Amino acid sequence: MMDWFMRSSLALRIGMTLYIVFEILAVPILSILTIHKKVGSVVRGTTIFMSFVLTVATPILIATPFEAEYLHLTEEDFGLYLALLFFVGMAIPFAITLSVDLFTLYRLRDPHNKWHAQIKYFQSDSGVVFLLQALLILLGAATLNLLAGFYSLINFPKQFRILSMIPVLVAIVLFPIILIKLWRKMLLLIQNVGEYPKG
Numbered sequence: 001m002m003d004w005f006m007r008s009s010l011a012l013r014i015g016m017t018l019y020i021v022f023e024i025l026a027v028p029i030l031s032i033l034t035i036h037k038k039v040g041s042v043v044r045g046t047t048i049f050m051s052f053v054l055t056v057a058t059p060i061l062i063a064t065p066f067e068a069e070y071l072h073l074t075e076e077d078f079g080l081y082l083a084l085l086f087f088v089g090m091a092i093p094f095a096i097t098l099s100v101d102l103f104t105l106y107r108l109r110d111p112h113n114k115w116h117a118q119i120k121y122f123q124s125d126s127g128v129v130f131l132l133q134a135l136l137i138l139l140g141a142a143t144l145n146l147l148a149g150f151y152s153l154i155n156f157p158k159q160f161r162i163l164s165m166i167p168v169l170v171a172i173v174l175f176p177i178i179l180i181k182l183w184r185k186m187l188l189l190i191q192n193v194g195e196y197p198k199g
Contacts, residue, residue: 015061022047022054023093027128031100034121035108048127051093052134059089080149087142094135098186101128105194123194124187136186140179144171 030047033039063085101122108119122128148168156164 011061015058018054019058019062019089022051023058023089024096026051027093027097027131028100031104031122031128035104035115035118037118044121045127048131051097052131055090055093055135055138059086062089076153080146080153083142083146083149087139087146090135090139090142094132094139097128097132097135101132101190102193105190109194109196111196119194124190129187129190132186132190133183136183137179140175140182144175147171 026047030039030044034044063082104122105119107113108116108122110116120126148171151168154164
């Protein structure tokens with residue numbers, strides 16, 4: 001029963017609907033409601049948590065109904081298709097959430113703004129920024145997976161098979177370093193945008 005559902009068009013429609021609601025619309029709407037004090041902490045926390053969970057779940061619901069045979073793809077190409085789908089599926093909510101958070105911080109940072117007190121819900125220790133950090137990790141993993149998918153399409157001669165593993169090992173070592181740097185730069189950007197210029 002579960003296998004039939006996951007491969008049905010119903011799963012695809014549900015996945016698309018959940019993605020649009022929680023990954024594209026939820027954060028902008030939640031931000032507007034938060035600014036105007038129209039939403040409580042429970043709803044805010046639940047929405048942010050659901051947005052994080054569905055970042056992973058919705059691409060699965062969308063991708064599962066399509067098999068390699070249905071799309072006329074080889075197994076390698078289908079794997080690359082899934083990697084690309086996950087990358088795009090995670091990049092879009094990350095870009096939207098970051099843009100909304102930075103824009104909101106910029107608008108609320110003026111102490112004379114009537115909604116200035118609500119800025120705390122968008123600063124570094126807020127739920128929105130925790131969501132951003134989680135999305136950054138997922139996006140980083142999706143990027144690495146996508147690059148691995150492209151790399152797997154390259155057919156190296158047998159005598160270079162061992163040497164061909166060197167870029168893979170370098171990527172595995174550099175990935176955490178790059179991710180940490182991006183993490184710090186994102187938090188610094190959020191902090192700087194939220195500070196009202198003196199003078």
